[in-house]
Amino acid sequence: FEEFILSQVIPNMNPFPGKNSVLVMDNARIHHNAEWVSIIEELGGRVLFLPPYFPDFNPIELAFSTIKAWLNRNNDFTNACEDPTYSLLLACAQITPEMAHGYFNKSIYC
Incomplete structure (x- = not known):
């Protein structure tokens, strides 16, 4: 680092x-x-x-929230899927460029 x-x-x-x-x-x-x-x-x-433990200012935390929400909504698929990496990649793929742009607009990076 x-x-x-x-x-x-x-x-x-x-x-x-x-x-x-x-x-x-x-x-x-x-x-x-x-x-x-x-x-x-x-x-x-x-x-x-950033202030300690303040995810609202961190775009990656907003992305993690989207990923976790998708995994929760698709819990049956995730549990049935033999490859957890595939489930995670599908969840990550739900984040569009527009969503990523919005995460940065909501943060202090812009």
Whole structure:
């Protein structure tokens, strides 16, 4: 993760308020790194941390909710399916590009 942040994220960041100028992370311990924050701020970027346990600001949590709802609605199929990976892939396929766009619009990423 650290290598990814240092080699892929930070080099592609821009000064605020430009595009790619804000890095939003959840409160996982691995995300709290004073060195990264310092480097990003020196470049003029900003780092924001989501409030603890606040899924409304995280698009992936909205997607997980859709996936879990599909699995629950199709419980008979899911239980009868011999390959749980197939059931999960079908559930994921229910998320359309429009839905994914909506998840980001509801979050603080836009």
